[in-house]
Amino acid sequence: MDTSFFKNNRKRFLDTLEDKSLALFFAGEAPQSSADQLHPFVPNRNFYYLTGIDEPKIILVFTKYNGKVTEHLFVEKPDPVMAKWIGESMSKEQATSASGIETIHYLDELTSFIQMQLLNRSYQHVYFDLEKRAWDAPERPAASFARELTKRFPSLQIHNAYHTICDLRLIKTQEEVDEIKEAGRITSEGIKHLMRHAKPGMKEYELEAYFDFVLKSNGVKHHAFHTITASGKNATVLHYEDNDDVVNDGELVLLDLGAQWNYYSGDISFTFPVNGKFTERQKTIYNIVLSALHKVSDMVKPGVPYRQLQEETRKFLADECIKIGLIEEAEEISKYYFHGVSHSLGLDTHDVGAIWDRDLEHGMVITIEPGLYIPEEGIGVRIEDDVLVTESGNENLTPDLPRTVEEIEAFLAENKK
Numbered sequence: 001m002d003t004s005f006f007k008n009n010r011k012r013f014l015d016t017l018e019d020k021s022l023a024l025f026f027a028g029e030a031p032q033s034s035a036d037q038l039h040p041f042v043p044n045r046n047f048y049y050l051t052g053i054d055e056p057k058i059i060l061v062f063t064k065y066n067g068k069v070t071e072h073l074f075v076e077k078p079d080p081v082m083a084k085w086i087g088e089s090m091s092k093e094q095a096t097s098a099s100g101i102e103t104i105h106y107l108d109e110l111t112s113f114i115q116m117q118l119l120n121r122s123y124q125h126v127y128f129d130l131e132k133r134a135w136d137a138p139e140r141p142a143a144s145f146a147r148e149l150t151k152r153f154p155s156l157q158i159h160n161a162y163h164t165i166c167d168l169r170l171i172k173t174q175e176e177v178d179e180i181k182e183a184g185r186i187t188s189e190g191i192k193h194l195m196r197h198a199k200p201g202m203k204e205y206e207l208e209a210y211f212d213f214v215l216k217s218n219g220v221k222h223h224a225f226h227t228i229t230a231s232g233k234n235a236t237v238l239h240y241e242d243n244d245d246v247v248n249d250g251e252l253v254l255l256d257l258g259a260q261w262n263y264y265s266g267d268i269s270f271t272f273p274v275n276g277k278f279t280e281r282q283k284t285i286y287n288i289v290l291s292a293l294h295k296v297s298d299m300v301k302p303g304v305p306y307r308q309l310q311e312e313t314r315k316f317l318a319d320e321c322i323k324i325g326l327i328e329e330a331e332e333i334s335k336y337y338f339h340g341v342s343h344s345l346g347l348d349t350h351d352v353g354a355i356w357d358r359d360l361e362h363g364m365v366i367t368i369e370p371g372l373y374i375p376e377e378g379i380g381v382r383i384e385d386d387v388l389v390t391e392s393g394n395e396n397l398t399p400d401l402p403r404t405v406e407e408i409e410a411f412l413a414e415n416k417k
């Protein structure tokens with residue numbers, strides 16, 4: 001991604017700041033996994049959105065005073081011993097070339113820098129990313145820094161920049177759309193490779209391995225989320241991730257998986273018969289879900305209230321399930337369809353930003369993913385595309401897969417290894 005993208009994000013954020021403000025953002029660190037093992041480091045996504053930097057510990061500081069804005073990064077001091085063990089940390093020059101920020105300091109200069117600012121000027125506001133996922137969630141570095149700061153400078157007003165940045169992230173630029181498209185392309189390629197090798201009697205994790213092979217071969221470092229490879233009845237559990245059951249002859253396999261490309265997520269759900277042929281009943285259920293996908297995707301255009309997508313999905317699935325005698329009353333659809341049809345997609349798979357109360361806008365990227373889950377019949381179907389809201393309608397960003405019953409059966413017949 002070009003530094004102009006990150007510069008522009010900073011500009012849009014800085015425009016929202018009050019005058020006489022400081023703002024601090026933390027890249028974060030890899031959390032401990034067990035003993036001396038760490039989980040892989042992933043940058044805080046709002047920090048990445050503002051800097052383009054994916055290195056731990058780095059801190060971004062803005063000042064805005066009498067209308068003048070300055071941008072600073074604080075990076076780790078080079079450490080020759082650590083360099084021998086884990087490689088060199090990001091240099092000042094690398095930090096500038098990734099972010100476009102010219103003024104780079106070392107981390108041990110941070111407190112004296114902040115102190116200089118606050119002692120010499122009448123700052124009134126400090127902005128942090130105070131993301132909070134739960135009442136009892138452990139305190140993040142931004143929150144403890146804010147607490148320490150107000151202890152020493154009690155007149156400062158602390159502001160939470162989290163929601164501001166999340167709402168900026170809802171609208172994607174063309175570069176972001178291209179990253180999501182590439183994530184979707186690799187994900188689709190992985191699904192096709194998996195289908196070519198799928199046979200009754202395999203374990204779900206064996207199918208997963210074929211998907212993973214394609215991701216690694218394409219230079220993908222991380223999955224967008226935990227892969228779901230669920231056969232038969234397992235597919236009726238929404239977030240089944242065990243993936244260790246046998247895929248029996250005659251069962252449908254439900255995949256929900258995604259590659260992450262330059263920190264942007266692809267997210268596709270796909271359902272196919274492991275032996276190559278849908279049964280009549282599977283075909284009926286699959287076609288209802290596919291019609292829902294088409295119907296709801298066709299609704300996507302600027303000005304449509306986001307929540308209308310969910311209302312229409314429920315209504316359509318209820319009507320169709322009444323027609324085939326699966327349910328009698330519309331409300332009973334909750335028994336077989338019990339999740340949202342869509343979420344925003346971007347730097348996070350369930351991307352942030354308050355989309356629920358908004359109308360669709362050009363530049364939003366959302367998923368469309370209707371499903372039906374009938375445990376008593378061992379049938380779970382979900383079909384998911386990633387969709388861009390364009391100026392006048394929508395574009396499917398994941399168009400590379402067979403979708404109809406006929407297309408899927410033909411693909412399996414021609415490509416089986």
Ligand SMILES: [Mn+2]
Pocket residue numbers: 267268343367369384
């Ligand atoms: Mn999804």
